[in-house]
Amino acid sequence: MAQQLRGNDLRQLGFPEGRAIGLALAQLQRKHLKKLSHTEQLMLLQNLLANPNDYLTHLDWSHTAAALLPPPSRHIALAERKPYALFGAEYIDQSAIHQMETAMKLPVTVAGALMPDAHHGYGLPIGGVLATDNAVIPYAVGVDIGCRMALSVFALPPKHLEQRVQELRKMLVDNTRFGNRDVFRHGQKLDHAVLDRAEFQEIGFLRNKLDTAATQIGSSGGGNHFVEWGVVDILDPTNELGVPVGQYLGLLSHSGSRGLGASIANHYTKLAKDVCQLPSEAQHLAWLSLESEAGQEYWAAMNLAGDYASACHHQIHQRLAKALGERPLAKVENHHNFAWKERLATGQEVVVHRKGATPAGAGVLGIIPGSMTAPGFIVRGRGEATSLASASHGAGRAMSRTRAKQELGEADVRRYLQQHHIELIGGGVDEAPQAYKDIHAVMASQHDLVDVLGTFTPRIVRMEGGV
Template identity: 80%
Template sequence: MAQQLRGNDLRQLGFPEGRAIGLALAQLQRKHLKRLSLTNQLTLLQQILTTPMDFVTHLDWSYVAAALLPPPSRHIELVARKPYALYGAEHIEAGALHQMDTAMKLPVTVAGALMPDAHHGYGLPIGGVLATDNAVIPYAVGVDIGCRMALSVYNLPPKHLTQRVQELQKLLLDNTRFGNRTGFQHGRKMGHEVLDREEFRDIPFLRNKQATAADQIGTSGSGNHFVEFGIVDITDPTNEMGVPVGQYVGLLSHSGSRGLGASVANHYTKLAMENCQLPNEAKHLAWLSLDGELGQEYWAAMNLAGAYASACHEHIHQRMAKALGERPLAKVENHHNFAWRETLADGREAIVHRKGATPAGKGVLGVIPGSMTAPGFIVRGRGVADSLGSASHGAGRLMSRTRAKQELSESAVRQHLTDHGVVLQGGGLDEAPMAYKDIRAVMQSQQELVDVLGSFTPKIVRMDGA
């Protein structure tokens, strides 16, 4: 044919801008269709445009028809709320309960539990545990992916802390970095095998993240992240740590995956919300199927961020052990803000999200911190099925950060710390001990979930800030 149809001819027919025009013009170049007159081509295209459903299985025109149809609705309705286990209901605010109720209405949810330290968060409440069917929810993992507790126990007597306060303060100042400062600015940077992981090369989103991760490794975040010296009191002679009953010096750190984890969380949450459109009250619970490429990408990136968080603690504890001139007798570590592939009590495999919840499977060790003036606890999980093998990740907030800043005074907080023999470097009113729940009441609410092996009482605390 001397003439052929162009894009403007299809636009005049009513074809929308987009793939359909290009697909139709390409299809018309096939030999048996080029033989048609322009009039017949236009007539055929008009039929496809008018009734695209009639052509969705047509050998020649299925792709054009599909491009003309409106995209399938990604809006997903909630279902009836499934029951979930609730621990320490008297300690939990209504907002957190409402968020957990909403999470239990997701069609992918199979089970859930709410810990006694729970409080309001984005998507799943902090302290929420959610099991889903082959789906991962970035905001049910949390922004600080793999946020972690790590405790080193040293063969030093508690009096070491009172006799060498200034020396230990300097060790913390010299060997820790907090907040947005990206480099560990003294001494030789320490590498780590996690920085050589193939995910930094294989996942397009992560290709420009390795340099910042390398710069931030071994540093801690802001907010409630800390590195602190304190007294470890081992009370259970059957503890798996191999540490005799008695009191020791301990170093406890709390932080996560830094900028790497935050960027992963925000990127994949946005994609999840685009692909899984939930009612407004549940929009932050958008999920990614693990059958899909995005879900597999997020899962790999999440595991990388978790390994990176662990590496950061490894650096901190190596530096501090070297500075102290001591090898730890034992270490106890655990993630929260993570998702695991686990088998539930009924034999189903599920993705278990623990957002601000400590893994407490049978025999699993962990650390549940209190506040600067209240002890934390070294625990052994009992593997309770109703809790999805979980426990609280701390005391939990009693006041929001905003409320704490409004209602508490610097002088009152300083006096409270002095009364408890605690030295604080950095920190802010939003992290004052009074902003947290009573850890003993929280532990009482979950005594069926964990066995207590010992305690950790903070004495010299380092946080973000001057």
């Protein structure tokens, strides 16, 4: 192990007093850098000091490089706002529209659309779709990378729910875990190939994330994430599911990439902000060029997080199908909070960010949930160009979590759920059905974007807490 460098060693190299010295010394404590010899560490730091611009997108040294450069004399200027499509404008608050208009002023923006479930978020509004030129925006993807909906349809009638409420309730409690503390223990975990992915070793930032990913595999997040039993009503006889028109028992889950995705989002957003200085109103829209090392690493890490989120859903459905003793007739899965390389009608290749928006390409199947007391919809995308082949990802919030806690009482929410015959395990007033928009109004605003194949009506809902 190399002799530990100290602040005076860096000062003798020419490092200025201030933040850069502390950042450099902290980086040298990383395991793979501590293996370098004393001479190799000094040579690396000399090169960094002489050429900080070359390190602005380097995974290890971007923050130190930025600290070595003088403060930017000006921000990257925003451009004239480009036009974008707006669906269900009457249901969207002005703060979400303002955020979308800011995103449409980015120099890298090519096109955009705002879905009827849209509401305020960080950077891009939730429900925002943004196409960019060779650039990826971590906060336009979102913190919960690859958040997904997954539906299993079983060959059991709806009366199965009425007759076996307590048994199905117990299945949810025994076979699901929520939040950071309630995870599957040793001996309960299922293995998955995603944990063997090379990215965990090849991307420096991810080397210490494997343990957390392995701990949380097969579990769900908190907040609005859920696993629920309900009634699937197949309406379209031409559906691609191969399921006849009728009613069936269904299992629906909503969750994302857990701590892995959040860590990736926050880390690469900081890197993006270091190299992409935007005005304050646009700072959360900082981007990484896909030609940069950091951009390529984020892209690989994002795809890993998306696959990890899918693996979590597969394990949830695998556990519950086994407990039920049934194999599903059909499955539908889709995700949001992600970025895709796609081509516009003009033929231009772009990066399409869907933050809280469902992919709705021609023939693409998906699920758009409502609330605990309102149906969700099984849909087929129509590939509408003006929406960038997208649709809403749900009903969308009508109240913020803070406002819901202030205005809704727990007893009133429980009474409301009882009136709608909903069995709820866990959850809080911030996720009350009353805090969400009318899903029927949202769906009416996007009838040109998707065709409805069927519905899913919740009956037994499991969320964080409650046991």
